[in-house]
Amino acid sequence: MIKKRFLSFLIVLSISLCLTSFGNEPQVIAIRAGKIWTVTDGVITDGIIIVDNGKIRAVGQEVDVPEGVNILDMSDKNIIPGIIDGHCHIGLSLDIFSEMDETVAAIAADMLILDAFNPHSKDVKKALSSGVTTVMLAPGYRNPVGGQPAVVKLDTSKANDWVLKRSAGVEFSLMNQALMFDREPTSRAGLIELVKEQLNEAKVYQEGFNPRLEVLNRVVDANLPAYIWAHTVDEIASAMAIIDQYNLNAVLVAAGQGDEIADMIAKRDLPVIYPPLLLSSKDKDLKRVGKMAGSGVKLAFASLAPRTDLNDLRTSAILAVKYGLDKEAALKGLTINAAEILGVADRLGSISEGKDADLVILNGDPLQPASSIEMVIINGNIVYQRLEE
């Protein structure tokens, strides 16, 4: 009697174990690649990456491949870390045209951008096919004191933890686009006054029930990062004045014309999330990125999709190289720099031991326009594979 029950128990257990083991992906994969661009440790030719449970267990030329492990043969391919989009607004249009800007209230500090994100949107698939594995989802530039951006991985199909940061900071906009004729502020002076007023209130805020001031209070303490949209020289100068006055831990967003005062930006160690470089941009604007980087400013690329209709961040990096940025800096701009700025460099941004296995496989040099993306891996899972033509 007991034996029979025990036997059925064993059978059930083993079946469930088998099922769970089938449900799980192969625990360990080895990827053999022609060129591995680690970003932080140089380029490895004919190397191997061992992926274990979604993390990079080892990477190098002389790496032992464990017995019985699946080998992905990419010996004629290039592998780079998953591209990180410094700032975009994808998946934010569900019912209305776009939810990236809050156009009724000028102050939206307590709003979470994640609340408006649609993980199944087509934008996400498009991003993946462009090699983008992680993005900072952010509010647009129309709010002087905007919402809280988030950092998410684009593998939203699995139940694992794709939200890396639910609230990554508070977004501010000092750009002229934050001025509207039918909603305050209508003038630049009014804009600066509004931002300062909010920060002043936040500074003296005590414990209470005001979520807006609560989050702003944490920004003033140089705790939570402030992402500040500022494009032209005067906007950037206003941003720097506010950063100095309130001692903010800040990042400049879309500071495309900052090259003219790049030394001031570098002196403050202000990182910059750079606006996309487009084929339609003017020559003189494309030259700016080289000057910026040359002054020592840390740059990460952003697509600002879908506003600029560019889901291909790689093009920004390629154009930047053409106009004066050196290749190493360009690749860093797509990967480790963004990871460091967004505060997720412990997990992302390079192909290094211990980091997440987010990889992009190309059939050629990543900074050559002719190269295409063949496969994208997130947490060790293949999330995109190019169909053979």
Next chain:
Amino acid sequence: MRIYVILLTFLLLVTVFIAPGWAEVTAVKAGRILTISGEPITDGVILIEDGKIADIGTGIEIPENATVIDAGKSVVMPGFVDASAVQPVRGDLNEQSSEITPTLRISDALDPQSKVIKRVVQTGVTTLFISPGRQNVISGLGVVVKPTGNIPQQMIIKDEAALTVVMDMDPTQGNRIPRREPAVNFYYRRPGTRMAIIWMLRKSFFDAQQQADTEPISDPNLAILSEVLKDEIPIHVNARRAIVIRAALKVADEYGLKLIFQECTEGYRVAEQLAERKIPVVLGPFYYYPGSIGQYREGRQVNWNNAGILAEVGVKVALGSGGQPDTIDILTAATFAVRHGMDRDEALKAITITPAEILGVAERVGSLEKGKDADIVVLSGDPLDVTTRVEKVILNGKTVYQ
């Protein structure tokens, strides 16, 4: 070993003592120098060091290593000072969400890349006063700037230079929009009449006065108004018509305010009162015909000799471009003021030292004197001749246009 120490010390001493002599000096030689502060100098020299005037006069020795700018027979004047609300800012000058915005600082909206700045410097203007717009009753704090620099902070020479108040019909135009609150209504109306404008002004100063004994004042708006009541911040009242000017004088009496008038188109009708109270005036856009401007149905009268009549009874008159630096240059304004009856010397002062004094920056600009900023305009002939052109403009000792 010792010899090296001696040599090193010697070299150090040499650099310490000789180096100052290597400071950059520029000398400007000109056939005629109009200092404005004193008598004109014939065949004089201006020595410039570190952006300031180190010496000025005749028979001055020019150091050997100095850069010499020989202006030949040209006439040299201090750089012009435009005290009348100009626009090198981006976006709207007006904050539409409230009619009373004393804390609005137009210096936050400065744009050094503005085309206006680049053009105005070519007409010889080296100092400008920029005021918030004219659509609010109390529109905010203006700033005195120089047309130079990469970032706004480098342009400013006096921030929070004056509070701009508008008492003519300009604030009645358009609708207000909600401020710090969600929109609950279609209409947020602006004051529709002069009474309402003056009421808003009085109320603001009244509230500020109530807070006079509190220190510090918590409401930032009232804090600024309180500083105005204490004469710590000057107040510029924009008024065109005589009835509005008179109303402003009443408010000034009630609150003990020291006024400065901007625009003042009908100033000639109240010239004596302005002279009596020692109220300075910055004249703005010049109108040839009486009547309305744009949509404001005012019954405005004109007198072409407004500047002359005011100056004659002793009012301090500054001539400004009136916010349109592109179409009217300040030197032409002075030339026409003289044509219509203003005294020559008064007219030249009206675009240099008088606006500098009104703006409170006269210790730096407005005349060519030792110690002042080296802001210099070189003209091809008499300044009040319409065929004279600006040949060169020097700002803070550097040539910025030629």
Next chain:
Amino acid sequence: MKSRSHITFISMFLIVVITGSITHAAPVRRKLAVEAGRIITIAGEDIKNGVILIEDGTIKAVGKDVDVPWDAFVIEAKDQVVMPGFVMAHTSSGLDRENENMPEVPFISTFDSIDPISTFFEDSLRDGVVAMLILPGNNTLLGGTGTIVKPYGRTVEAMLIKRYTGLKISLLPSPNTSRMGHMQRFRRYMSELKDYLEDYEQRKADDEEEKKPFDEEIDVTKQSMVDLLNKKLTAFIYCNRAAYVPKALEIQKTHGLKTVLVLGPDCYKAADLIAKSKLPVVLAPQLIIWETNEQTNEEEMKVIPMIFHRAGVKFAFQTDTSQYGSRYLWYQAATAVKYGMKRAEALKSITLYPAQFIGVDNRLGSIETGKEATLLFLTGDPLDAQTWVDQVMIAGEIVYERAKDERLKKLLEPPLKIQEPKDTD
């Protein structure tokens, strides 16, 4: 009997003489001599301390050593400068409305809409303008014919110098039309006109053949365009941008028209093209424009009269009554001199050249024997901002005196003192 008729005769004679002298309280003097400190003739060198002899409104002689007839009335102007009056080759001011609503109205005339009491005329006379060609505005394709008037007179007839002068063609597309549509409209009109003329000539020829009297007149709505084609009228073609200039030149060439180009500020870009065409030009009132240099990002000033002058184009100036300086023709000339034009040439552009462009140079535009005695008496050099027009003489008659200009006095002098109302509270 005889003494009575003598007395009657003498008394009647006396009555006639006395009434005659009463009615002619201010006799229009037949002979005048103007003694001026400086005479700017425009036609030649300036004359210092010269004399102008005038008889019946015409200049009889001008020079330094001129014999003054004993019966000439002498006008002393030893401390003044005398020069020919200014001429405006094109303006649309002084009309009640500048443009008609329909695009093709070449048959209307500004003569019918000039408003003699418009302040424009009072101001023009005060500022030394003695003749202006008033044409329709810039918003009608075929706007109508113009009228040359002097800014003096209570009625248009009294002001009239010459009717039916110039036909305005504007290449500025009407609202809701594109340039293509606008040009096509013009071509269609001309093609229909030519068809009409062909038919007309055919009918005329047929009648002549049959020895029948031909008394059909040209359709009154087409008459002015026919005169344009026959070079009896000059076309004043308005181009607001450089892109329209080749179209204007095409029209001129295709139809062989006598043409004057009226330009917008942007047309300086076509200066060389215009110079090649050798057509006379009227500049826009705005003489200075700013452009951003794409390469250096610097603001550059373009001085339009100088660009045309260097290209070799002959031009006349226009004014804009709403603007500070450019409301005065002398200011426009002074601006050109400021940026390098020679004085003599600049002064011609406000006197002789506009007179030539509008066809009144036989009478106006310079001080020469045989021309009309239409002169300005200035308090100083014309290009000096401190100079005022002291008197204006038109055909030997003083029609403006600054000393008697009440409106000017009011605009320059302090107001009468009024009792300040006492405060009641």
